[in-house]
Amino acid sequence: MSLPDDPADEDVEELLPTPGIGRSVELTVQIKTAGMRLDQYLVLQFPDFSRSIIQKAIEADSVKINDHPVKQSTKVKQGDRIRIWLPEPERPDAAPEDIPLQILHEDEFLAVVNKPYNMVVHPARGNWTGTLVNALAFRFQHLSMLNGAYRPGIVHRLDRDTSGVILVAKEEQTHRDLGMLFETRKIFKEYIAITQGLLDRDSDYIERRIGHHPHD
Numbered sequence: 001m002s003l004p005d006d007p008a009d010e011d012v013e014e015l016l017p018t019p020g021i022g023r024s025v026e027l028t029v030q031i032k033t034a035g036m037r038l039d040q041y042l043v044l045q046f047p048d049f050s051r052s053i054i055q056k057a058i059e060a061d062s063v064k065i066n067d068h069p070v071k072q073s074t075k076v077k078q079g080d081r082i083r084i085w086l087p088e089p090e091r092p093d094a095a096p097e098d099i100p101l102q103i104l105h106e107d108e109f110l111a112v113v114n115k116p117y118n119m120v121v122h123p124a125r126g127n128w129t130g131t132l133v134n135a136l137a138f139r140f141q142h143l144s145m146l147n148g149a150y151r152p153g154i155v156h157r158l159d160r161d162t163s164g165v166i167l168v169a170k171e172e173q174t175h176r177d178l179g180m181l182f183e184t185r186k187i188f189k190e191y192i193a194i195t196q197g198l199l200d201r202d203s204d205y206i207e208r209r210i211g212h213h214p215h216d
Contacts, residue, residue: 027082032209034078038063041076042084044211047124049086057084094123094150096138097130103139109174110167111140111153117163122151127160136168144169146176155179162191 025046033041042054042063061069062085065076076082105112113132120127123134136143136153143153146169153168155178167187169175181187 024083024085027084029076029078029080029082031078034076036076037072038065038070038074038076039072046086057086094131094133094137095129097134098138099130099135101135101139104165109171110169110178113166113168115158115163115166117161120160121157121166122154132166140170142170144172144175146172156182
């Protein structure tokens with residue numbers, strides 16, 4: 001079964017530090033997120049920030065679509081270029097931790113890691129230790145900082161409860177190249193799931209966006 005990549009991974013194109021402001025992030029809206037309200041779209045892209053922080057950023061004209069200030073209720077369209085300035089969320093540095101990793105491949109440019117079940121990819125609220133990033137910081141001396149110091153080497157993500165292959169970039173150009181391969185669908189994710197009961201069809205497809213459960 002193939003599922004679309006994490007929208008936060010696909011849409012983010014550039015991450016630039018902005019002295020005195022925090023960080024400036026530029027995104028390009030993809031077809032699967034087109035039609036969402038701007039504030040909902042940004043909350044999806046930046047789970048470390050609350051909706052109120054996102055809304056305040058919009059109200060302060062710290063969010064622009066195609067270089068124009070916008071409202072929270074603005075519907076994003078495919079191809080829109082969004083620039084947002086956000087404060088760096090408070091978080092401790094990811095301390096190196098001696099956590100065993102299964103390395104499937106490694107060279108001077110990248111590593112291919114088999115992420116185990118029940119491991120969070122990078123530190124976030126409620127999961128500051130024991131993450132893949134903590135393990136990578138212990139295992140590798142050099143990792144790409146393209147996505148910031150708290151996500152070194154991370155090109156894409158897998159959910160905590162999903163095991164599988166993670167690509168880790170050791171330097172920035174490789175990080176950019178891998179990101180482009182994901183965006184152009186030259187790299188894709190294929191998931192294997194265990195199901196319960198008798199399925200009523202051999203195959204199927206999903207036409208609508210996959211989002212968070214409204215209550216759980």
